[in-house]
Structure formats: C-alpha cells, structure tokens
Amino acid sequence: MRSRRNLSIICSHCEGEAGDVIIGGILDLPAKTMHKKLSRYINEYDDFRRLLLHEPRGRPEMSAMIIVPPCDPRADAGFLIMAPGDWVPMSGSNTICTTTVLLETGMVSMKEPLTEVKLDTAAGLITATAECDNGRCKSVSFDNVPAFVFALDQEIFLPGIGTVRVDISYGGQWYVIAQAKDLNIEVETSNGARLIELGKQLKQAVLDECMPTHPENPAICGVNNIIITEPLVNREGKKSVRHTVIVTPGRLDRSPCGTGSSSRLAVLHARGQLEVGESITFQSIINTEFVGRIRGLDKVGDHNAVLPNIKGRAWITGDRQVRLDPDDPFPTGFLI
Numbered sequence: 001m002r003s004r005r006n007l008s009i010i011c012s013h014c015e016g017e018a019g020d021v022i023i024g025g026i027l028d029l030p031a032k033t034m035h036k037k038l039s040r041y042i043n044e045y046d047d048f049r050r051l052l053l054h055e056p057r058g059r060p061e062m063s064a065m066i067i068v069p070p071c072d073p074r075a076d077a078g079f080l081i082m083a084p085g086d087w088v089p090m091s092g093s094n095t096i097c098t099t100t101v102l103l104e105t106g107m108v109s110m111k112e113p114l115t116e117v118k119l120d121t122a123a124g125l126i127t128a129t130a131e132c133d134n135g136r137c138k139s140v141s142f143d144n145v146p147a148f149v150f151a152l153d154q155e156i157f158l159p160g161i162g163t164v165r166v167d168i169s170y171g172g173q174w175y176v177i178a179q180a181k182d183l184n185i186e187v188e189t190s191n192g193a194r195l196i197e198l199g200k201q202l203k204q205a206v207l208d209e210c211m212p213t214h215p216e217n218p219a220i221c222g223v224n225n226i227i228i229t230e231p232l233v234n235r236e237g238k239k240s241v242r243h244t245v246i247v248t249p250g251r252l253d254r255s256p257c258g259t260g261s262s263s264r265l266a267v268l269h270a271r272g273q274l275e276v277g278e279s280i281t282f283q284s285i286i287n288t289e290f291v292g293r294i295r296g297l298d299k300v301g302d303h304n305a306v307l308p309n310i311k312g313r314a315w316i317t318g319d320r321q322v323r324l325d326p327d328d329p330f331p332t333g334f335l336i
C-alpha cells in the first residue's frame, strides 16, 4: 500500500473530550527546549496537524498529541499538542489522555497503586500522578505550570450586549473568563451555538484591547480560549462551579478544561474565594468533572501565581492507522 503519511494512533477521551495520541509515524525534530521544538513542528510539520484534525479524518471537537523525546532530562516523555485551530503549549484533558495512554500501553511502566509520570511540554515540566489498579489508570492528577492573573474586571464592549467585565488569566494557555448572566445565557448544551458565537466575540473584543503575554516567554501570548461560567456554589461545604470553554476556532470543550480550570484557580485565589490547599469541582457543559486544587504559591515575573493541581479520568477508545494516499486531493484536509 502506498502512503505519504502513515500514523499510528491510540484514541482516547478525557471526561468526554477526545484526544488522539500519535505513537508512531512522525519523526522527532530535535531542539534545546520544548518550546523551540514546538516552533519547529509548527514550521515544518503543520500539515500533520491539518491532516489529522481537519475533515475528512478529523473534526473540530478533538485534539491530537505527538509523543516526542523530552528536552528536560527529568522527564519520562515529551508531548506536543495539536488543536484544530493551532498548536498549544499545554492542555489539561490531553495531559490526562496522554498519561493514560503511556501507562496503559506500557510505553511508561505502571506501578500500582500510584505511578508518577513526568511530562515535558512547551509550557514546562508537568508531573502527573496516576492511580493505577490491575493495569488500569483509574485517574490522573497533574501538577500544572504556575497559573496567574493578567487582569481582573477588565471592561470590554460587546455589540448587542454592552459593556461586560471579564477576567484574563493564564493556566498553560490564555483564558478570558466571563459570567454567563452578564451575557444573558445559561451554560447548557441547548445554547451551544450561541455560546460559541459569544466566545468568538469575546475573544476578538479582548484582543482589540490588549495582548496578554507570558513574562517568561513572550511567544506565549494572545487569547486561546474563552470561559463562560455560572456562579460558584457551595454544596455541603464543597465548592463547585459549572462552566463551558469555547476553544479556538469555535467549539465547546467536552471536558471541564484543565488549563482553563487552572487559570480559574489563579483568579479564585486572587479574589479571596479559594485558599491554598482547598479544592473545587469544575463541571463541564456535559456534566463531567475535574477537581482543582491550589497546591502552593509562586511568582511568574511580577505576577503572583498559584500552583494548580487538576484531577480527572481518561479512557482509551480504540486505535487507528491514518494514511495519506499520494493522490488524495485533501492532503491537509479541509474546514467548512
């Protein structure tokens, strides 16, 4: 069989959000740091991303990860994250998918009842801890990179709605957080199309006003995704919040979004709503959950930062071999 591409993939999902983990068929592009490696993949291998995530092989509601050799010698593996709209430095649901795939396929050896897996990403080194039982990775919690606030209560104008206040924060990607009631909407799947439209408008409105930029890596800048949230509630002494995340270029995260939840931990702490050591449940639009916890404090440049821990579950759903015939008219797929 003739193929210009031949990729081996383990398919998985984390709390409903699909993540394909590529375990073969793409070569390493060596670099000194993971962020430089990411830049090389963006420049030299973006056709892989479009092939896998655009139609007819992919769809907007998924991501794909490439397992690569790490740059940090402490790491067990490195991984790079491809999303339908772009490459991103870090992703929470996809960290949980990747850890589960590495352990359940034996690429990293599993120790029961707990296995620690260190993963090198373009955002920094991540430590994941998996609860393992009888060959199964039952849950994964990961120590994310420091999360911090860029702006609280930033006023932005949305045509048809007026002036709304949003928070802007970083949790491995950049997020804008808006209150659902300010947008006259509820976080329900029946409002999916409107939530996506509002997310796109919010992203553009914020980018017209400012350019959030990571102080330690100016290449990590802009706005990745938008969070639209219901109010925080206290159920029997346990904090919980329901939100949805509009992911670039315009779709809803099925999971509660690990980087988005991390960015929220920074805002909740800055607002005095969550202490170090405290946990909170983040609920997605399809009612799946992550538990977030602030495990400590830090500084990123001049910003006060929190050290996030996010816990969730992933399942392997299958495996597939993706090929590209030399005559295929859509070598990089298409978007409608």
Ligand SMILES: O=C(O)[C@H]1NCC[C@@H]1O
Residues within 6 Å of the ligand: 017, 063, 088, 090, 091, 092, 093, 094, 247, 253, 255, 256, 257, 258, 259, 260
């Ligand atoms: O969990 C996360 O961080 C994400 N889930 C899909 C989109 C984001 O990368």
